[in-house]
Amino acid sequence: MPENDVPLVVPVILGSVRDARRSHHAARVLHDRLEAAGHEAPILDLRELDLPIFTGADEQDSHPGVVAFRAALARSDASVWLSPEYNHAYTGAIKNAIDHVGDELRRKPVAACGLSGAGHGGIRATEALKAVLIEMRALPIRESVHFGDARNLFAEDGSLARPEFNGRVDTMIADLAWHARALRWARATLPLPDRR
Numbered sequence: 001m002p003e004n005d006v007p008l009v010v011p012v013i014l015g016s017v018r019d020a021r022r023s024h025h026a027a028r029v030l031h032d033r034l035e036a037a038g039h040e041a042p043i044l045d046l047r048e049l050d051l052p053i054f055t056g057a058d059e060q061d062s063h064p065g066v067v068a069f070r071a072a073l074a075r076s077d078a079s080v081w082l083s084p085e086y087n088h089a090y091t092g093a094i095k096n097a098i099d100h101v102g103d104e105l106r107r108k109p110v111a112a113c114g115l116s117g118a119g120h121g122g123i124r125a126t127e128a129l130k131a132v133l134i135e136m137r138a139l140p141i142r143e144s145v146h147f148g149d150a151r152n153l154f155a156e157d158g159s160l161a162r163p164e165f166n167g168r169v170d171t172m173i174a175d176l177a178w179h180a181r182a183l184r185w186a187r188a189t190l191p192l193p194d195r196r
């Protein structure tokens, strides 16, 4: 199979754990578009994974949620991180999840997507999140999707009330997949620099 057709594994990290959350609708859109493009796209729901607050204690490494989260990232080619904007930042749940990660994201592309009740769609959250993901030695891509006006963006059944968002998601996925393929080849082929 030509490299361009090989399906990728691209988890969607759902960074909202709030009872009445809306971000799960956006996560479903991201998942569906990734699958439509032929990729495997498990949703890693931080509410379900119920990660403990990071303390660095050894026993946290065997917590089932931590084990599942890290294993899913380890087998990924790329990932999409979705966070609503809370108080001008990404969620505490996302930051806690990242603090549990080791080198599973290293030299892999990542996309940061935002959501907010306001029209901007959480851009302050995504910009800040990209900076943090760089510290994981991940490679954030430029493209993001910002799900603004979240109260009106999704119908009761969770479907998009504004289908043009599908096109924005597809553009981001195409760019992420290009980087994922390039970096997968590079990780397998090119020697690493001295400072890894």
Ligand SMILES: Cc1cc2nc3c(=O)[nH]c(=O)nc-3n(C[C@H](O)[C@H](O)[C@H](O)COP(=O)(O)O)c2cc1C
Binding pocket: 016, 017, 018, 020, 021, 022, 023, 024, 084, 085, 086, 087, 088, 089, 115, 116, 117, 118, 122, 150
């Ligand atoms: C604790 C909290 C803080 C928020 N802070 C902001 C904010 O700083 N800027 C903004 O545009 N919206 C803010 N909002 C609105 C959220 O972006 C909006 O409610 C969105 O639906 C939250 O995502 P969720 O439904 O998945 O939790 C905040 C909401 C909560 C619950």
